[in-house]
Amino acid sequence: MHDAAVAERISWIPSWADPDALELVVAGGDGPSYSLQRPLLGAWRDVGAGLREARRALQATPIAEIVEAIDEVAAQWCERDWPVRRAACARAAAATGFSEEVVDRSFDVELRNYRADSLWRALRRELGDPAVLDGPRPDPVLGGLTTASSHGIVLAIFTGNVPGLPALSIVRALLTKSAFVAKVAAAEPTFAGEFVRTLAEADPRLGDAGLVTYWERDDVDTRAAVFALADVVIAYGGDESCAAARAATGPHQRFLEHGHRLSVGLVTRAFRAGEGDAAVARAIARDTSMFNQHACIAPQAYLVEGGHDDVARFCATIAHALDDHARECPLGDPPLEQAAALQLRRADAHYRAAASAGRRLWAGRDWAVALDDELDAAATGDRMLRVLPVDGPAAAVELLRPYGDRLQNVAVGATDAETPALVQALAGLGATRVCAPGAMAEPSLAWRHDGRMCIAELVRWCDVEMHPWTSPDREEQGWAATR
Amino acid sequence: MYRHSDAAVACAHEDVARLIAGEPVERDALLDRLCDIAEANSPVVRDYWRATARGRGIPDSAFKTRPPYLFPDSPPVRTFTTSGTTGGGRGRASYSARGMELMRLSILESARRRVVNGLDRPAIVRLVPPEAAAPHMVMAYGMELIATTLGDPDLSAVVVGPEGIDHGALATALDRACAEGVPAVLIGGSLAFLNACEELERRGLRWALPPGSRVVDAGGFKGVTRRVAVDDLRSALTRTFGVGGDRLVNLFGMTELASQLYDRCDVPVGPGGERPKGAFPYVQPEVLDVRTLAPVDDGPGLLSVVDLCLVDRPPVVLTGDMALATPHGVAITGRAQRGQSRGCSLTLDRMTAREEPAYA
Numbered sequence: 001m002h003d004a005a006v007a008e009r010i011s012w013i014p015s016w017a018d019p020d021a022l023e024l025v026v027a028g029g030d031g032p033s034y035s036l037q038r039p040l041l042g043a044w045r046d047v048g049a050g051l052r053e054a055r056r057a058l059q060a061t062p063i064a065e066i067v068e069a070i071d072e073v074a075a076q077w078c079e080r081d082w083p084v085r086r087a088a089c090a091r092a093a094a095a096t097g098f099s100e101e102v103v104d105r106s107f108d109v110e111l112r113n114y115r116a117d118s119l120w121r122a123l124r125r126e127l128g129d130p131a132v133l134d135g136p137r138p139d140p141v142l143g144g145l146t147t148a149s150s151h152g153i154v155l156a157i158f159t160g161n162v163p164g165l166p167a168l169s170i171v172r173a174l175l176t177k178s179a180f181v182a183k184v185a186a187a188e189p190t191f192a193g194e195f196v197r198t199l200a201e202a203d204p205r206l207g208d209a210g211l212v213t214y215w216e217r218d219d220v221d222t223r224a225a226v227f228a229l230a231d232v233v234i235a236y237g238g239d240e241s242c243a244a245a246r247a248a249t250g251p252h253q254r255f256l257e258h259g260h261r262l263s264v265g266l267v268t269r270a271f272r273a274g275e276g277d278a279a280v281a282r283a284i285a286r287d288t289s290m291f292n293q294h295a296c297i298a299p300q301a302y303l304v305e306g307g308h309d310d311v312a313r314f315c316a317t318i319a320h321a322l323d324d325h326a327r328e329c330p331l332g333d334p335p336l337e338q339a340a341a342l343q344l345r346r347a348d349a350h351y352r353a354a355a356s357a358g359r360r361l362w363a364g365r366d367w368a369v370a371l372d373d374e375l376d377a378a379a380t381g382d383r384m385l386r387v388l389p390v391d392g393p394a395a396a397v398e399l400l401r402p403y404g405d406r407l408q409n410v411a412v413g414a415t416d417a418e419t420p421a422l423v424q425a426l427a428g429l430g431a432t433r434v435c436a437p438g439a440m441a442e443p444s445l446a447w448r449h450d451g452r453m454c455i456a457e458l459v460r461w462c463d464v465e466m467h468p469w470t471s472p473d474r475e476e477q478g479w480a481a482t483r
Numbered sequence: 484m485y486r487h488s489d490a491a492v493a494c495a496h497e498d499v500a501r502l503i504a505g506e507p508v509e510r511d512a513l514l515d516r517l518c519d520i521a522e523a524n525s526p527v528v529r530d531y532w533r534a535t536a537r538g539r540g541i542p543d544s545a546f547k548t549r550p551p552y553l554f555p556d557s558p559p560v561r562t563f564t565t566s567g568t569t570g571g572g573r574g575r576a577s578y579s580a581r582g583m584e585l586m587r588l589s590i591l592e593s594a595r596r597r598v599v600n601g602l603d604r605p606a607i608v609r610l611v612p613p614e615a616a617a618p619h620m621v622m623a624y625g626m627e628l629i630a631t632t633l634g635d636p637d638l639s640a641v642v643v644g645p646e647g648i649d650h651g652a653l654a655t656a657l658d659r660a661c662a663e664g665v666p667a668v669l670i671g672g673s674l675a676f677l678n679a680c681e682e683l684e685r686r687g688l689r690w691a692l693p694p695g696s697r698v699v700d701a702g703g704f705k706g707v708t709r710r711v712a713v714d715d716l717r718s719a720l721t722r723t724f725g726v727g728g729d730r731l732v733n734l735f736g737m738t739e740l741a742s743q744l745y746d747r748c749d750v751p752v753g754p755g756g757e758r759p760k761g762a763f764p765y766v767q768p769e770v771l772d773v774r775t776l777a778p779v780d781d782g783p784g785l786l787s788v789v790d791l792c793l794v795d796r797p798p799v800v801l802t803g804d805m806a807l808a809t810p811h812g813v814a815i816t817g818r819a820q821r822g823q824s825r826g827c828s829l830t831l832d833r834m835t836a837r838e839e840p841a842y843a
Contacts, residue, residue, distance in 0.1 A: 072495035340785050340805060340819040346533070347542040347801055348821070354530035355549040397508065 008091060010184060012038035012212035014191040015204065016050050018043070026077060027186075027214060031335055032094055038213045041221055043150045047211065048229030051153050051179035054209040058177040059149070061205055063133045066174060069203035074114035076198070080104060084198060091190040092163040097339075098292055103163045106291055110164045113445040114171055115285045122445040123175060126456040133177060136464055144465035150178035151254060151460055152231035157245055159236040160187025161294040167195050168449075169234050173242065174199070176458040179209040181226055189214055195389055204429035223248060232256065232458060255456060258450055261296035262403050265411035265437055266396050268418055269305045277317045283438030285321035286383045287411060289367070290441035292331055297409040297433070297440055301386040302374055303396040311389035312360060312371055319362035319369045322383060331366035331383060342382045349384065375399055393418060404430035408450070411437040484521050487557035487579065488549050492520060496581050502765045503588045503792070510764055513537075514791060514798060521797040524553040524646075528797050529705025534777070540801030544821075546574035546739050551796040554579055559795070563621040565738045576621070576738050582795040586741040586840040587628060589765060589792040594629040596753030597732055597745035598668060600697050605695070606660040609641045610648060610679060621738050622701060627672050638665055649680050650654045650686070657690050666695035669724065673700040673716060673733070680719035689752075691725035698726050699745075701734040703817070713756035735760055735768075735815050739790035739800050742766035759812030766790045768815070769803075770808035779808045786815055 008024055021043035026035050026309055039047045076082050093100045123130035127148055129137045136145040156169040173180040184192050193212040200207020215222040232254045235245035242259045249255040272280055287299050305310045349370050353361040362369040367383040390396045407430040414422055423434050432451035464470055485492050495516045502508040518538050522529045559577035597604055607630040617623040630639050640656040642649050660667040698720050721727040729749040736743040747761030761770050770784040786806035789799050807814045
């Protein structure tokens with residue numbers, strides 16, 4: 001049935017791990033089968049000790065060297081023709097059913113974020129002076145010095161909806177000199193281990209600080225053993241799986257969630273008039289098609305200012321643009337269950353459109369546009385975009401109000417005069433990112449993902465203040481305060 | 484627009500009754516006529532079929548939002564609903580008097596063949612609420628109809644009360660059947676049976692029911708967290724009731740359907756050991772390719788059911804279940820997920836995984 005010899009290896013085990021303390025597991029359902037190594041149940045304590053040891057080595061490594069190593073690896077990953085990337089792309093496509101072009105475009109927008117300039121920018125934004133990771137550095141606002149240390153071991157539990165996504169939390173962990181354990185998703189288990197392998201090739205200290213593996217959802221013993229060694233738990237997923245991870249996290253551990261989020265686009269009449277419907281439609285098609293709409297930053301709906309008939313005409317233009325996009329970048333061949341779900345969603349949408357004079361559906365093989373009057377209606381995904389006519393920006397904001405705390409990425413297509421108030425309102429609602437239509441799929445590493453500082457939340461600060469050591473003017477600031 | 488009283492409509496409905504009764508009726512032509520009526524009477528169906536394909540199954544989601552009903556001049560006399568427990572509201576299926584009559588004929592004809600299967604007035608013991616306690620539950624209606632029409636009036640029993648299964652009453656009913664040497668037919672929800680077997684086993688109770696006895700379990704294990712293979716239930720039923728092989732029959736029904744599908748033979752063809760369902764002239768399961776929605780002869784796909792007894796609405800339902808077409812028949816293998824199952828993107832989805840069907 002499943003052959004360990006030919007099945008893809010999806011794990012990464014650090015070089016210091018005792019090979020006799022590992023088990024070889026073959027996993028896979030109806031799709032491809034994978035082999036992976038995993039510490040035996042009783043060996044996880046030692047793995048924790050080994051990771052802490054590797055973390056100490058990282059702590060002694062200047063951040064500049066870590067950035068350089070990641071940059072070196074990222075530069076290679078950015079090349080579509082690099083054999084490692086080609087193979088990874090093919091594997092991710094096979095696992096997810098996405099077309100290779102979809103995977104390639106996902107890799108393109110994500111992996112460039114791990115180049116040096118992007119890494120430094122994100123570090124500066126969140127930590128101020130990145131050298132705080134190396135030791136105490138002057139903090140003029142504090143009037144002292146400060147240094148940032150990792151909490152220890154980060155456990156990251158990934159989902160499989162975005163190829164290449166695991167690199168994000170793995171890089172954040174390494175930037176903060178944290179060791180990590182990564183649990184890959186059954187839906188896309190192939191990228192993480194390979195990514196860490198390439199990091200290890202550039203700098204063995206990075207590979208020694210991480211372990212990538214998998215366990216079944218009902219393997220509560222392994223879950224307990226792994227959670228026991230974590231200082232930080234990062235959970236990606238829906239409400240249920242995040243709740244389960246939170247429940248497994250103790251009060252002494254830090255729990256960070258990347259849960260379900262809603263992203264939408266917003267386009268005003270004036271913006272459309274200025275840019276032209278064709279160009280705006282192309283941007284919308286790009287936003288909708290990237291990641292096959294499975295990412296938290298992908299729009300599930302676009303709110304368009306205009307009357308019903310006008311917006312209906314615009315929908316036809318969007319349909320055209322989605323069709324053009326699909327020609328160059330097809331959806332792919334989803335696995336059976338996914339394809340079935342997509343058909344049912346389409347059938348629901350067709351019936352829904354038939355049952356109401358105002359609703360309409362345009363559908364091609366790889367996409368669909370649903371003109372609707374309700375934001376909260378049938379499911380989208382796999383390039384099914386809902387388009388709602390709205391009276392204006394204020395009406396759009398009100399429509400989004402119930403989803404405020406889930407709002408993530410909002411594309412705003414508006415004039416310079418309209419934008420400031422709109423952004424203010426959206427930020428107040430809960431949006432964590434605003435961009436132009438067409439740019440939804442390309443957040444920078446500096447973006448505060450989920451509205452949080454995802455690098456900074458992996459460190460603990462030590463501030464040195466009111467100490468003679470703290471500043472040149474210590475007579476005034478240090479000694480004076482204690483008198 | 485056809486009126487309910489139009490000759491063409493009455494004639495088509497009469498032909499459905501004849502089809503159920505086993506008389507020679509051109510089934511394909513009848514299906515065509517029923518589709519013509521649906522298209523003529525419902526702009527929604529017409530637009531839906533224009534956008535998809537003529538005769539395409541109405542998705543089960545339609546029954547929650549705008550349930551199709553073709554004859555405004557003949558208001559419904561009965562409405563059944565799904566349980567509506569996991570969000571998205573309840574599905575509703577309404578029947579005219581004639582629709583109820585055809586449903587009654589269909590239920591009984593299928594039950595004669597696959598529930599009692601030649602037995603003369605067996606003791607029919609139901610693990611489902613009595614109809615009066617659950618008037619909107621189609622399974623309660625159907626099973627009571629079967630029991631009161633085809634079962635022994637004295638030995639038949641209903642053993643579900645407000646507190647759930649009355650194991651004492653169940654034991655008594657089976658004891659009486661054994662004492663009289665009358666074959667027993669147990670009928671009820673699959674999960675109810677599993678729980679009953681566990682409880683009876685715990686009490687140390689087992690029977691070797693009289694020859695000819697049967698168990699008909701309805702539905703499956705949707706909405707239950709633990710995975711239960713078909714053969715797990717079958718083993719439990721054999722252990723507790725002494726009934727096995729092709730006397731264990733699974734039933735597929737839906738609030739949205741008038742007719743039911745039954746196991747055709749005891750051959751495990753599905754991935755969970757599911758047995759294949761058979762077709763009758765008046766109801767057929769079909770499997771549609773997940774990419775093209777073309778009919779599939781051999782392989783997995785989406786389940787569509789052509790139920791000619793559904794005269795008050797289009798005769799085809801896209802059920803939302805997965806199925807496997809095999810030479811033996813169509814095995815129903817589980818609910819299809821509608822929402823996105825992976826990842827962190829929130830889709831605006833009120834109608835997530837369907838709640839347990841009425842037959843759970």
